[in-house]
Amino acid sequence: MSNSKILQADIKISKSKDIRSLPGFSWFTLSFFIYLYLPLMILVFFSFNSSSSATVWEGFSIDWYFKAFANDDIQRATKNSLIIAVVSTFFATIFATMAALALSRNRKIKHKPMFMGLIILPLMVPEIVTAVATLTFFSTIGLSLGIGNIIIAHTVFCIPFAYMPIRARLQSMDKNLEVAAQDLYANKWETLRLITLPILVPGIFSGAMLAFIISIDDFIITLMVAEAGSNTLPIYIYGLVRKGITPEINAISTILLIISIMFVTLSYWIGKKR
Amino acid sequence: MKNIITLIGASALALSAGMTSAIAEEELFIYNWTDYTSPDLIKKFEKETGIAVTLDTFDSNETLLAKLKSGATGYDIVVPSHNFVELFIKEDLLQEINASKLSGYENLSDDFKNSFWDTGNTYTIPWMQGATSFTIDTDAYKGDIHTFDLLFNPPKELQGKIGMFKSANDVISTAQIALGIPLCSENPTEMTKVLELLKKQKEHVKIYSSDGILERLVSGDVAVHQNWSGYSIRAREKKASLAYAFPKEGVPSFSDNLAVPQGAKNYDNAIKFIEFMMQPENAAIQSNFAGYANGVKGSAKFFNDAMRNSPEVNPPEGTNFIFTKACSEKGIKLEAKVWESLLQ
Amino acid sequence: MKKLFNIIDQYKGVLPSALMVGIFMLIPILIIVVYSFMIPNPNGGGRTGFSFDFFQKLFFCRDLFDNLVFSTGYLKIFFRSMWISIIAVIVSLLVGFPVAYYIATQNADRRNFLVLLITIPFWTNLLIRTYSWILVLRDTGLVNSMLISSGIINEPITLLYTEGAIILGLVYTYVPFMILPIYASLERLDIRLIEASRDLYTTHWGALRYVVIPLAMPGIIAGSILVFIPSIGAFIAPELLGGGKNLMLGSLVQLQFSSGRNWPFGSALAVIIMAIVLIALLIQARNSRKNGTEIVH
Numbered sequence: 001m002s003n004s005k006i007l008q009a010d011i012k013i014s015k016s017k018d019i020r021s022l023p024g025f026s027w028f029t030l031s032f033f034i035y036l037y038l039p040l041m042i043l044v045f046f047s048f049n050s051s052s053s054a055t056v057w058e059g060f061s062i063d064w065y066f067k068a069f070a071n072d073d074i075q076r077a078t079k080n081s082l083i084i085a086v087v088s089t090f091f092a093t094i095f096a097t098m099a100a101l102a103l104s105r106n107r108k109i110k111h112k113p114m115f116m117g118l119i120i121l122p123l124m125v126p127e128i129v130t131a132v133a134t135l136t137f138f139s140t141i142g143l144s145l146g147i148g149n150i151i152i153a154h155t156v157f158c159i160p161f162a163y164m165p166i167r168a169r170l171q172s173m174d175k176n177l178e179v180a181a182q183d184l185y186a187n188k189w190e191t192l193r194l195i196t197l198p199i200l201v202p203g204i205f206s207g208a209m210l211a212f213i214i215s216i217d218d219f220i221i222t223l224m225v226a227e228a229g230s231n232t233l234p235i236y237i238y239g240l241v242r243k244g245i246t247p248e249i250n251a252i253s254t255i256l257l258i259i260s261i262m263f264v265t266l267s268y269w270i271g272k273k274r
Numbered sequence: 275m276k277n278i279i280t281l282i283g284a285s286a287l288a289l290s291a292g293m294t295s296a297i298a299e300e301e302l303f304i305y306n307w308t309d310y311t312s313p314d315l316i317k318k319f320e321k322e323t324g325i326a327v328t329l330d331t332f333d334s335n336e337t338l339l340a341k342l343k344s345g346a347t348g349y350d351i352v353v354p355s356h357n358f359v360e361l362f363i364k365e366d367l368l369q370e371i372n373a374s375k376l377s378g379y380e381n382l383s384d385d386f387k388n389s390f391w392d393t394g395n396t397y398t399i400p401w402m403q404g405a406t407s408f409t410i411d412t413d414a415y416k417g418d419i420h421t422f423d424l425l426f427n428p429p430k431e432l433q434g435k436i437g438m439f440k441s442a443n444d445v446i447s448t449a450q451i452a453l454g455i456p457l458c459s460e461n462p463t464e465m466t467k468v469l470e471l472l473k474k475q476k477e478h479v480k481i482y483s484s485d486g487i488l489e490r491l492v493s494g495d496v497a498v499h500q501n502w503s504g505y506s507i508r509a510r511e512k513k514a515s516l517a518y519a520f521p522k523e524g525v526p527s528f529s530d531n532l533a534v535p536q537g538a539k540n541y542d543n544a545i546k547f548i549e550f551m552m553q554p555e556n557a558a559i560q561s562n563f564a565g566y567a568n569g570v571k572g573s574a575k576f577f578n579d580a581m582r583n584s585p586e587v588n589p590p591e592g593t594n595f596i597f598t599k600a601c602s603e604k605g606i607k608l609e610a611k612v613w614e615s616l617l618q
Numbered sequence: 619m620k621k622l623f624n625i626i627d628q629y630k631g632v633l634p635s636a637l638m639v640g641i642f643m644l645i646p647i648l649i650i651v652v653y654s655f656m657i658p659n660p661n662g663g664g665r666t667g668f669s670f671d672f673f674q675k676l677f678f679c680r681d682l683f684d685n686l687v688f689s690t691g692y693l694k695i696f697f698r699s700m701w702i703s704i705i706a707v708i709v710s711l712l713v714g715f716p717v718a719y720y721i722a723t724q725n726a727d728r729r730n731f732l733v734l735l736i737t738i739p740f741w742t743n744l745l746i747r748t749y750s751w752i753l754v755l756r757d758t759g760l761v762n763s764m765l766i767s768s769g770i771i772n773e774p775i776t777l778l779y780t781e782g783a784i785i786l787g788l789v790y791t792y793v794p795f796m797i798l799p800i801y802a803s804l805e806r807l808d809i810r811l812i813e814a815s816r817d818l819y820t821t822h823w824g825a826l827r828y829v830v831i832p833l834a835m836p837g838i839i840a841g842s843i844l845v846f847i848p849s850i851g852a853f854i855a856p857e858l859l860g861g862g863k864n865l866m867l868g869s870l871v872q873l874q875f876s877s878g879r880n881w882p883f884g885s886a887l888a889v890i891i892m893a894i895v896l897i898a899l900l901i902q903a904r905n906s907r908k909n910g911t912e913i914v915h
Contacts, residue, residue: 022716022719022822022823022826023822024716025716025719025720026720028716028717028720029716029717029720029721032713032716032717033735035790036736036739036790037739038750038754039739039747039750039751039754039790040738040739040742040747040750042750042753042754042760043742043746043747043750051512052512053488053489053492053512054489054749055489055492055493055749055752055753056489056492056493056512073329094634095634095635095638096635098630098631098632098634098635099631099632099634099635099636101631102629102630102631102632103631103632106628106631108628109628109629109631109632115632115636117896117899118635118636118639118640118644119632119635119636119639120843120899121639121643121644121647122639122643123843123844123847123848123895124847124891124892124895124896125643125647125888125891125892126850126851126867126868126871126887126888126891127851128851128868128871128872128875128884129647129650129871129875129884129885129888130643130646130647132340132650132875132881133646133647133649133650134642134643134646135340135341135344136344136646136649137642137645137646137649138344139344139345144348152638152642153642155638156638156639156642156643157643159635159638159639161795161844163635164799164840164841164843164844165798165799165802165837165840166802167836167840168799168800168802168803168836168837168840169802169803169805171803171836172802172803172804172833172834172836172837174808202729202730202733202801202802202805203802205730205733206733206798206799206801206802207798209733209734209737209798210737210794210795210798212737213737213740213741213794216740216741217740217743217744219744219745223332223333223337224337224340224341226330227348228303228305228328228330228348228349229303229328229330229348230330231330231331233743234743234744234745235330235331236308236331237743237745237746238308238333238745239307239308239309239331239332239333240308240309245486245489245746245749249743249746250746253742253743253746256741256742257738257741257742259741260737260738260741261738263734264731264734264735264738334876334877336875336876336877336879337876340875440857440862441877442873442877442878443877476863479863480779480861481779481861481862481863482861482862482863483857483858483861483862485857485858486749486752486858489749489752493756493758494758495756495757495758495778606878606879610873610877610878610879610880613873613877613878614691614865614870614873614878615691617862617863617864617865618691618692618694618695618864618865
């Protein structure tokens with residue numbers, strides 16, 4: 001199947017949208033996005049507060065942005081968080097894709113429920129238990145890789161989050177396409193590269209996104225597993241709630257938000273160009 | 275795809291760069307409660323000694339305990355609270371520092387040379403001390419604020435506007451002091467009284483949480499909240515009607531301490547930091563930042579005005595401070611039972 | 619040796635994940651399971667020894683005088699958590715499905731854009747977002763002040779520190795885990811199926827009921843699991859939005875590993891949570907084998 005064919009399908013879909021779209025769904029989606037973004041608007045609003053409270057408005061100022069940029073601890077923590085999230089997402093998504101393909105396409109593999117259970121195991125265990133268990137285990141085997149310890153722990157619990165959407169995608173995929181390709185003498189790898197993977201892309205994309213947001217927001221496991229010098233942003237923020245969150249945190253969150261919006265716009269733009 | 279690979283390459287580079295720099299210069303890794311270390315203090319220490327300080331943070335004594343017990347640390351200085359120090363020593367998690375032989379020891383106040391948790395300062399020196407009673411909005415309640423009755427038998431205007439710590443030990447110790455029962459009581463009859471008191475109080479409690487106390491007080495969401503004395507200062511600075519209570523029944527207090535964990539890689543630098551902290555001027559810098567008293571004599575003359583005049587640091591004459599205790603196994607079990615039955 | 623290579627070759631797809639999870643998750647968890655049979659050490663950790671204490675603890679408890687009495691305390695916590703998590707799943711599904719369907723019916727550019735738009739808020743720390751909800755919900759918050767100033771109510775209504783607030787927080791936190799899998803399974807929904815169903819004189823809703831929902835089933839199931847499990851263990855929403863007055867399972871486990879310092883009981887609770895999830899998955903697998911929508915092969 002070529003790209004142009006997919007494109008044709010798209011055009012056809014967009015022309016005949018009336019058949020698939022349901023009344024009220026677009027309004028519903030719009031209100032959903034308002035619900036999703038309401039807390040963020042408040043957050044951005046208070047990053048411009050002139051007083052040191054993130055909840056009581058006292059006037060406009062951009063001081064907190066300068067303070068956030070001058071705060072070494074915040075910068076170090078943000079850098080650590082981003083590195084950990086990117087690397088763990090990368091590995092977790094690759095592993096999850098391989099596993100999803102193997103478990104739904106490779107007939108030679110036995111005991112599939114067992115493997116499936118193993119892969120989603122990290123989901124089933126309460127975080128604090130994983131945290132304590134992993135810490136105990138790491139110190140028993142003497143694993144000490146600094147930030148690497150956190151990356152390993154994050155990769156493990158990101159795997160099921162990446163796996164689920166990819167698997168859902170594979171299940172709703174028309175297996176006849178692959179059979180047809182093989183009928184046309186495509187070998188296993190060609191089928192994978194030319195048919196399965198391209199169709200799988202939305203699943204992989206969703207999975208990677210889930211893994212990323214899970215990693216960048218993790219607190220308990222990271223707190224336990226972290227070694228000296230590897231504070232992450234969530235650890236920093238959780239500590240601050242004792243004294244009350246200052247707009248400095250809102251400022252750094254706003255900056256992260258802008259980065260993510262830039263990232264989204266960029267990928268939208270690239271996608272459109274292609 | 276290519277971008278991702280570049281990113282990973284870059285982060286690997288950043289990682290290895292971080293590792294090499296760790297070997298190159300003198301370092302000190304401090305593990306302290308969040309927002310509890312004066313940045314000016316660290317800068318001064320770095321300037322005087324040339325040691326590069328890395329500061330990481332934790333949220334509870336239990337976290338610190340779990341981490342030290344696992345043996346995986348890399349920290350040179352840790353800051354356990356007084357009621358955990360004995361436990362840390364018993365579990366062999368701390369190294370001897372023999373503070374009495376260090377320079378500046380003569381500056382420590384006598385109370386802390388003979389503390390019940392580390393007599394003779396073999397393992398620790400005091401860092402900061404404060405109280406854990408409560409902050410109250412004097413606009414909402416006009417009477418005498420220095421009594422635990424306001425928490426446990428609240429007058430009408432405070433009912434449903436009470437915030438409590440989310441910590442078994444803090445809440446139960448407070449109830450014990452209010453009832454005049456010994457701390458860490460192992461007597462079931464006494465603990466039943468504690469449970470009854472807390473259950474009756476629960477109807478009037480709005481929230482059990484140790485986080486975000488400042489916001490709730492300042493926004494008027496609660497009118498009275500269990501609080502640390504240092505954080506009460508910050509709340510008062512936002513809303514002048516907030517005051518800190520020193521209840522006549524006794525004021526629960528804490529003292530946090532500097533210690534060197536087993537396996538510290540930079541023991542000598544840790545000792546340098548401990549000696550540094552026994553200098554009055556340095557202790558005062560830290561107090562000015564955090565709003566807590568320190569255990570170093572002569573530091574008061576370096577306090578700034580805010581610190582010198584703050585009612586939170588200068589309690590009324592004759593206030594009875596009670597250091598909370600580390601309970602025995604039986605005490606902890608009873609505490610946990612009371613706490614779980616309260617919240618189930 | 620050759621046989622070993624064959625096995626590795628045969629299982630190579632699933633091997634990286636299995637090894638990662640097996641070594642860094644399964645082994646630590648087995649250690650924890652062992653803990654659940656040990657006697658608590660008040661300093662954290664467990665002591666050697668063997669006890670079934672925890673089992674008893676679920677239905678009976680020793681009162682302060684150490685007498686064994688029947689107690690539903692832990693069961694209450696347990697059912698409260700289950701109940702709240704199930705509601706959170708249902709609300710997430712009701713909210714998430716229309717959104718996922720809407721996104722799936724857009725053209726490719728817009729689809730990717732909207733998916734990214736859903737993930738953006740999650741770049742912001744959960745605690746911070748939860749705090750924003752406090753600002754919206756509290757007595758002096760956005761909702762109440764708007765209602766009061768518009769004259770609809772005179773006294774603020776209590777929104778914060780209720781079970782409703784907990785559910786709102788849980789849905790807010792986990793709804794992307796519902797939307798993304800459903801979206802992934804609907805994204806290439808074959809238009810001809812709907813055309814065919816419309817030709818058979820079904821309405822919009824008929825097509826939805828008989829064509830779209832069955833197709834979305836793998837996504838709905840995956841999404842429900844992804845929302846349900848973390849909801850059971852969640853403790854930020856219950857603590858901050860619920861007021862922490864009544865324990866949930868997540869907070870109870872947390873308590874055992876922190877100030878309760880009873881690792882064995884905490885481990886036992888964890889084992890029970892794992893068992894519930896496992897049973898739920900097995901029942902689902904059995905049903906799906908009948909219906910043909912499998913999640914576990």
